[in-house]
Amino acid sequence: MSGVTINNVKKAYGGFEILHGIDAEIQDGEFVVLVGPSGCGKSTLLRMIAGLEGVTSGTIAIGDRVVNEVHAKDRDIAMVFQNYALYPHMTVEQNMGFSLKLAGRKAPAIRTSVEQVAGFLGLSPLLRRYPRQLSGGQRQRVAMGRALVRNPKVFLFDEPLSNLDAKLRVQMRSEIKSLHRQFPTTAVYVTHDQVEAMTLADRIIVMCGGRIEQVGTPGELYEQPANLFVAGFIGSPAMNFLPGELADDVTSVLLGEQRVSVKAPGHAKPRQRVTVGFRPEHVRFCDSGGIHFKVADVEFTGANSYVTGHIGREQICASIGGRAHVKAGQSASIAIDPASIHLFDTTTGKALA
Amino acid sequence: MFIIVLGVTGYPLLQTIWLSFHSRPLAGHDVQADWVGLANFKTVLENAAFRAAVARTLYFTIVSVLAEAMIGVMVALLLDQEFRGRAFVRALLVLPLAMPTVVSAMMWRLIYNPEYGAFNALLLQIGLIDDYRSWLGAPGLAMNMVIIAEVWKNFSIVAIIVLAALQTIPRELYEAATIDGAGPWARFRNVTWPGILAPLSVALVLRTIEAFKVFDIFYVMTRGGPANTTKTATFFVYDESFAFLRAGSASSYALVVVAISMVLIAIYVRLLRRQDQP
Amino acid sequence: MKRILGALSIAAVMAASTVVQAQDIVLQALFMKQTAYSDKDVRDMTNDFEAAHPGIKVNLEFVPYEALHNKIVASISAGSGGYDVALVDTIWPAEFATNQFVDDLTSLVPPRDPIFGGAWKTGEYDGKIWAMPWILDTKYLFYNKDILAKAGFDHPPATLDELTQQAKVIKDKGLADYPIVWSWGQAEALVCDYALLVQAFGGQFYDESGEPAFTKGGALKALQFMVGSIKDGISNPRSTEFLEEEVRNTFSSGRAAFALNWTYMWPLANDPKQSEVAGKIGIVPAPGTPEGSPQAAINGSMGLSIMRNSDKKDAAWQYIKYLTSQETQDKYASMSLPIWKSSYADPKVVKGQEELIKAAETSVAIMYNRPTKVQYQEISTLLQQQIQSALLGLQSPEQAMKDLASQTSGMK
Known part of the structure; x- marks a missing residue:
């Protein structure tokens, strides 16, 4: 087992650069999720680790070995694909044992390994079936089994759950998580779904436009987003943003006509244009003296109610436990806990911290 | 619909079967059919020249279809790669198919022409022969030269079908195989080949049936010569009816040709079933 | 409304019938493209024939010699709607006469004397003439x-x-x-x-x-x-x-x-x-x-026959008569020598092909026939x-x- 070290990796197609120097350190046994909107380069990065794409510049190392020039089959990795990529003419057993067979292992040894993994994944009754005879979830499990059988140094997952329905996705997510707990092999997992990232990852790498925006544990990303992008990307419903201006004493911010006290860092400048961010769950309705809020819509989901409305012209969302006591069209007053307010430099988008 | 199909295919077939048990001139003033029982089939099966023609046709069928399969698959694999002008080359594939058999046969006859044909010129230039020679006039050689023309005419149907099948194979499968440790051959054997096998088989079955019924390419290129060495089974149906005016025995020849085709198809179907088993 | 429709349909029927009356007799004729008269020669002759015989049109079809026999046979076996006139090789009259594919022309053909005996052999079987000689040819x-x-x-x-x-x-x-x-x-x-x-x-x-x-x-x-x-x-x-x-x-x-x-x-x-x-x-x-x-x-001569199943035999014979006439043949004598003896004394025919005519004088007289x-x-x-x-x-x-x-x- 070994970690993955990515050092100033760039990728260009015909002079068009899509990864602009990625640095990342993935620890041995760590479960790291690459997350970002589509086109951010996360899949490309994963495929470069797999050896399916060349590295334009920089180095990728697995353990201590730089693998830029190492063929995919010699990198000792296993990959689970979005569409499962099971060999349609092979049985489940043959699919799972294929890499061992190519590696020249003897049939009885292959059988033992496959049966062991199959038993573990609950695939034993399906070993003689063909992929076309399996459900989506079963295929996904076979794909994972195929990766597990190899006992690789690194697992790579390329959006493995995106073809499953919502319920199954949640179930498979927890299965992957418990699997990793039992086989703590280094894993790199690509997804565009931040919930998947939050639930699965030891650490998350957020990417956008071919760059890393922030690396951190789910808690760090949620609580201390480094910039507007991460702040907006992580969390659902998304963080609210309001334009504001720091007061002269930099202890409060002007939101429209309302003054809200904040904790700004020492280097903040008076009268600096800032973006004020706060999460919907940190919004509280108060009787009076708060920020004037015009309710546009109320969505009740059971555990929570999402109240959308406007502060001035800006739309924001509030998440209230249980039922909300406001109605659409009503005017209300809200308060935000100063400790939960995030301040971002409006020009650079960086967090003021 | 069923009745239409039955009428269109069934009536001529029944007519042919009926005729095969009769002696009847093809046309003329007194077209009278006399019941002769199995005499026509006896004539057919006892005809050594016909038996030789069947063997010759089988040779033609097997060699040309195998060659079409090999060349077709190789060309499809090449055209599945990215390269400049690929669309143009792919479009070129349609050319031999679009050409009527008679036209391509004429073209190949010109190419093989012993006095001024391009084939002689080419071989002379690269030093394989030192004098122009006869290709379609030499027994033994003529059959193989026609096979080349036939393969040229028809390999592209195999190539086009295989190319289409190749494009339905997901790229992920190749990547999964690469990561599983498969080299180019193992990828071909375990991803490409299973992916193209079914459509390829259908193409080959169709080609085999077509090839066994071959007539026009030989009619134009060799007329069965030299010395009957390229006379295929269908020539006997043609000669027996339109040259010798015997509709009865012509029908028997036709039915025997059909029967052999059906045996070929049956063999194919069995092979395919076996392929399908794990 | 009904009345209008009725009037219209009567008009349509009348129009159709006048078209039929005015329609030309259309002959289907089969020739070969290879040796003797070229396609173009035959087309030119036919155009002249149509000009001289208003009311008769001829559709021409040309096939290689090797396909000619079987084309004729196939059209006959297909029943009606076949050819009216076809070019027939000297080796076929026995088969065609016996199977009654073609008409006996004995009573129609011109007197025998002005035409070479070898030419007559072309269409002769069982003492009757089944094809009017047209192409007098030998090697x-x-x-x-x-x-x-x-x-x-x-x-x-x-x-x-x-x-x-x-x-x-x-x-x-x-x-x-x-x-x-x-x-x-x-x-x-x-x-x-x-x-x-x-x-x-x-x-x-x-x-x-x-x-x-x-x-x-x-x-x-x-x-x-x-x-x-x-x-x-x-x-x-x-x-x-x-x-x-x-x-x-x-x-x-x-x-x-x-x-x-x-x-x-x-x-x-x-x-x-x-x-x-x-x-x-x-x-x-x-x-x-x-x-x-x-x-x-x-003897590689060929003649023109009227198909037994033709229903335009009069027009067909007029067409054959025209193509085989001395006048037409003399005009196109450079591609195929006339069947008419006196043409060989005609300076217009002989001019420019003296050498050929000299050889023909010997060869035509001794033309050998393949077995009948x-x-x-x-x-x-x-x-x-x-x-x-x-x-x-x-x-x-x-x-x-x-x-x-x-x-x-x-x-x-």
Whole structure:
């Protein structure tokens, strides 16, 4: 087992650069999720680790070995694909044992390994079936089994759950998580779904436009987003943003006509244009003296109610436990806990911290 | 619909079967059919020249279809790669198919022409022969030269079908195989080949049936010569009816040709079933 | 409304019927594209005919000679709507008359005397005329005067021995790789060349009692001569895949000193646009042997027949009469010589083709006929195969002819 070290990796197609120097350190046994909107380069990065794409510049190392020039089959990795990529003419057993067979292992040894993994994944009754005879979830499990059988140094997952329905996705997510707990092999997992990232990852790498925006544990990303992008990307419903201006004493911010006290860092400048961010769950309705809020819509989901409305012209969302006591069209007053307010430099988008 | 199909295919077939048990001139003033029982089939099966023609046709069928399969698959694999002008080359594939058999046969006859044909010129230039020679006039050689023309005419149907099948194979499968440790051959054997096998088989079955019924390419290129060495089974149906005016025995020849085709198809179907088993 | 519809339909019926009345009689006619008159000649003649006969139109169809017989047969077996007029080769009247594919024209044809006897033979079977002779054709020996002069010969060969001897000298001097070219592909053209040689060697296909005679005498010698000439390298070995057009190509490109071919090669090989030997060639009757016939000529004539299932026989006969008339034939005499004896004394016809006419005077008089058999097609098919197997060295000439005799025994 070994970690993955990515050092100033760039990728260009015909002079068009899509990864602009990625640095990342993935620890041995760590479960790291690459997350970002589509086109951010996360899949490309994963495929470069797999050896399916060349590295334009920089180095990728697995353990201590730089693998830029190492063929995919010699990198000792296993990959689970979005569409499962099971060999349609092979049985489940043959699919799972294929890499061992190519590696020249003897049939009885292959059988033992496959049966062991199959038993573990609950695939034993399906070993003689063909992929076309399996459900989506079963295929996904076979794909994972195929990766597990190899006992690789690194697992790579390329959006493995995106073809499953919502319920199954949640179930498979927890299965992957418990699997990793039992086989703590280094894993790199690509997804565009931040919930998947939050639930699965030891650490998350957020990417956008071919760059890393922030690396951190789910808690760090949620609580201390480094910039507007991460702040907006992580969390659902998304963080609210309001334009504001720091007061002269930099202890409060002007939101429209309302003054809200904040904790700004020492280097903040008076009268600096800032973006004020706060999460919907940190919004509280108060009787009076708060920020004037015009309710546009109320969505009740059971555990929570999402109240959308406007502060001035800006739309924001509030998440209230249980039922909300406001109605659409009503005017209300809200308060935000100063400790939960995030301040971002409006020009650079960086967090003021 | 069923009745239409039955009428269109069934009536001529029944007519042919009926005729095969009769002696009847093809046309003329007194077209009278006399019941002769199995005499026509006896004539057919006892005809050594016909038996030789069947063997010759089988040779033609097997060699040309195998060659079409090999060349077709190789060309499809090449055209599945990215390269400049690929669309143009792919479009070129349609050319031999679009050409009527008679036209391509004429073209190949010109190419093989012993006095001024391009084939002689080419071989002379690269030093394989030192004098122009006869290709379609030499027994033994003529059959193989026609096979080349036939393969040229028809390999592209195999190539086009295989190319289409190749494009339905997901790229992920190749990547999964690469990561599983498969080299180019193992990828071909375990991803490409299973992916193209079914459509390829259908193409080959169709080609085999077509090839066994071959007539026009030989009619134009060799007329069965030299010395009957390229006379295929269908020539006997043609000669027996339109040259010798015997509709009865012509029908028997036709039915025997059909029967052999059906045996070929049956063999194919069995092979395919076996392929399908794990 | 009903009344309007009724009036309209009556008008439509009337319009239709007037169209039918005004419609021309349309003849379907089948010709070949190869040797003798070209497609264009036939089209021109037909245009003139249509101009002279308002009310008759002719649809022309051209097929290669090799497809002509079976095309006729197929159209007859298909029932009505076939051809009204078809070009018929001299070897078919026996079959066509017996099977009643074509009409007896005996009562229609013009008096026999002004037309060559050999021409009449074309359409004759059982004492009746089934095809009006049209193309009077036979094979001649064409020779390249340049090559002969370079080889030191001042005259074309008069006998087959002399042909062989001249060819050997030409080959030895390197003037031509293979001095003689023939149409020995597996087709009727091969039988024509063979039959001509059978005549030259004084042989016959069948004796007086109808027994096969091709296993012996002149018929066997003819085949032995063919095989020997290929072995000696004086005949082009590629001849075994040639038809008339390939013979013309080879001869016209100057690669052969001698060629046996029909009349049509004379104008074409003399046409500088199509030939490299234009103006350097000669034509004589094919040479024979002292013990057989001093010269040889094969009857390759063809005639025009009216199909039995035609329903426009009057118009069909008018068309045939026009095409075979002396006037039409004289006009197109350079592609195919007229069947009319007096044309050969007409300066307009003779002019420019004196050499051809001189050869024709001898050849037409001695034209040899292939066997008149109802099952000729089958006999010929087997004959072609056996001759080829001997030419290609697959078996000896004796064995080939013996096999042929057993294969064809009992055929009518």
